[in-house]
Amino acid sequence: xxxxxxxxxxxxxxxxxxxxxxxxxxxxxxxxxxxxxxxxxxxxxxxxxxxxxxxxxxxxxxxxxxxxxxxxxxxxxxxxxxxxxxxxxxxxxxxxxxxxxxxxxxxxxxxxxxxxxxxxxxxxxxxxxxxxxxxxxxxxxxxxxxxxxxxxxxxxxxxxxxxxxxxxxxxxxxxxxxxxxxxxxxxxxxxxxxxxxxxxxxxxxxxxxxxxxxxxxxxxxxxxxxxxxxxxxxxxxxxxxxxxxxxxxxxxxxxxxxxxxxxxxxxxxxxxxxxxxxxxxxxxxxxxxxxxxxxxxxxxxxxxxxxxxxxxxxxxxxxxxxxxxxxxxxxxxxxxxxxxxxxxxxxxxxxxxxxxxxxxxxxxxxxxxxxxxxxxxxxxxxxxxxxxxxxxxxxxxxxxxxxxxxxxxxxxxxxxxxxxxxxxxxxxxxxxxxxxxxxxxxxxxxxxxxxxxxxxxxxxxxxxxxxxxx
Amino acid sequence: xxxxxxxxxxxxxxxxxxxxxxxxxxxxxxxxxxxxxxxxxxxxxxxxxxxxxxxxxxxxxxxx
Numbered sequence: 001x002x003x004x005x006x007x008x009x010x011x012x013x014x015x016x017x018x019x020x021x022x023x024x025x026x027x028x029x030x031x032x033x034x035x036x037x038x039x040x041x042x043x044x045x046x047x048x049x050x051x052x053x054x055x056x057x058x059x060x061x062x063x064x065x066x067x068x069x070x071x072x073x074x075x076x077x078x079x080x081x082x083x084x085x086x087x088x089x090x091x092x093x094x095x096x097x098x099x100x101x102x103x104x105x106x107x108x109x110x111x112x113x114x115x116x117x118x119x120x121x122x123x124x125x126x127x128x129x130x131x132x133x134x135x136x137x138x139x140x141x142x143x144x145x146x147x148x149x150x151x152x153x154x155x156x157x158x159x160x161x162x163x164x165x166x167x168x169x170x171x172x173x174x175x176x177x178x179x180x181x182x183x184x185x186x187x188x189x190x191x192x193x194x195x196x197x198x199x200x201x202x203x204x205x206x207x208x209x210x211x212x213x214x215x216x217x218x219x220x221x222x223x224x225x226x227x228x229x230x231x232x233x234x235x236x237x238x239x240x241x242x243x244x245x246x247x248x249x250x251x252x253x254x255x256x257x258x259x260x261x262x263x264x265x266x267x268x269x270x271x272x273x274x275x276x277x278x279x280x281x282x283x284x285x286x287x288x289x290x291x292x293x294x295x296x297x298x299x300x301x302x303x304x305x306x307x308x309x310x311x312x313x314x315x316x317x318x319x320x321x322x323x324x325x326x327x328x329x330x331x332x333x334x335x336x337x338x339x340x341x342x343x344x345x346x347x348x349x350x351x352x353x354x355x356x357x358x359x360x361x362x363x364x365x366x367x368x369x370x371x372x373x374x375x376x377x378x379x380x381x382x383x384x385x386x387x388x389x390x391x392x393x394x395x396x397x398x399x400x401x402x403x404x405x406x407x408x409x410x411x412x413x414x415x416x417x418x419x420x421x422x423x424x425x426x427x428x429x430x431x432x433x434x435x436x437x438x439x440x441x442x443x444x445x446x447x448x449x450x451x452x453x454x455x456x457x458x459x460x461x462x463x464x465x466x467x468x469x470x
Numbered sequence: 471x472x473x474x475x476x477x478x479x480x481x482x483x484x485x486x487x488x489x490x491x492x493x494x495x496x497x498x499x500x501x502x503x504x505x506x507x508x509x510x511x512x513x514x515x516x517x518x519x520x521x522x523x524x525x526x527x528x529x530x531x532x533x534x
Contacts, residue, residue: 310514358525
């Protein structure tokens with residue numbers, strides 16, 4: 001099989017060939033390493049590449065499969081982890097040279113689950129320093145570059161995950177999402193990103209940004225691969241104090257292709273906010289397509305969307321500063337200046353203001369739950385714009401020029417505040433060939449409905465089959 | 471600390487000193503801009519009627 005075809009094949013399809021022994025894990029890893037060698041000088045997706053380690057693991061996987069010890073759909077499949085997921089014996093930098101030599105002794109829970117499932121760790125992926133930024137800038141390990149236009153950002157903070165999945169460097173990648181850090185790079189790089197419900201995927205062993213807003217999750221090229229990955233990584237973890245005790249379904253059962261009767265709400269406030277006209281059109285076309293497929297679409301109102309930026313940034317900044325305070329005092333001078341600014345600005349938030357933001361958060365949560373009494377999903381843009389240029393401070397969204405950080409987190413933050421599952425799925429391209437994402441959000445722990453709608457939409461379109469010009 | 475009145479540069483510098491934050495003027499200019507953003511967010515939240523509402527119990531995820 002052609003190596004490039006292997007690199008762009010979904011885990012769902014690749015695993016069928018692996019199980020039938022038509023493709024070997026060694027062939028898969030070799031194809032990906034060649035792809036990385038060819039594209040990495042442009043993209044800079046990886047902080048640590050595990051070339052020899054992954055080849056050794058692939059040989060072992062091949063032996064196991066030949067001997068009849070097939071472990072399931074991720075056996076022999078290459079995985080890349082954002083470099084804030086602790087990996088035993090493999091350095092974990094959190095995107096900062098301060099931790100350039102930090103080698104964890106234990107796997108985080110998610111890495112351990114991938115390992116048990118037979119997945120092969122290909123490397124650790126580049127990220128915005130300490131996950132504290134939505135663009136994918138990193139002066140320590142180099143900025144990340146968008147596969148669709150390398151002069152533009154990948155989005156962040158899980159930027160290396162976005163570029164690696166989009167460019168066929170990795171079949172499955174992971175991110176962590178505190179204000180949009182899975183969904184932003186997913187939308188800007190043209191892939192699928194799922195922020196699961198808060199507490200559904202263990203945070204244990206991940207460097208925190210904000211304890212109450214952090215959500216680990218999959219970043220992949222197809223909705224099926226998101227479901228397959230969730231089957232491996234979701235579930236209660238006693239090591240994580242916020243881990244939920246809920247029954248874990250087989251997420252692939254959601255992939256029916258049917259949205260008949262599904263009730264979709266379009267918050268009108270999303271379309272009153274600054275929004276690029278090409279993004280608006282692509283998203284409205286996507287929602288119309290779902291309606292033509294049998295979904296019931298209606299306009300709804302989500303008034304607290306207007307305050308979601310203020311609530312989210314207050315909670316996030318206070319918690320991030322609390323988490324990193326010792327680092328700030330000891331090694332602050334080594335931090336990327338915008339990250340240091342954000343951490344220091346968090347010192348100015350009083351306890352009373354933090355708790356008032358948490359009170360407002362309760363109200364936003366209640367409003368979201370009421371909305372989802374009447375509809376099954378909320379739909380809108382993931383991003384108001386396509387990928388901005390690297391290091392741009394401002395971006396044009398429709399007729400308004402706004403700050404890049406505010407723009408990129410405009411639609412994603414509400415679902416970090418209330419913890420509801422939210423997913424970005426490709427829904428088009430701009431005139432200049434940059435990807436656009438549709439965001440679908442559902443009720444807490446109802447990932448099945450989110451996946452069902454996203455998959456049905458994906459199957460009715462071909463956006464996910466397009467490849468960046470690399 | 472939230473206030474309807476914008477944070478003046480002098481107030482910022484006094485608070486920064488109390489918090490042990492220092493740096494070159496250009497660095498502090500940018501930090502001042504960030505801190506004004508913090509205060510603007512606090513003002514937005516102050517206008518929300520939160521009476522009778524408890525803070526989100528962030529570490530106990532809902533299971534319903």
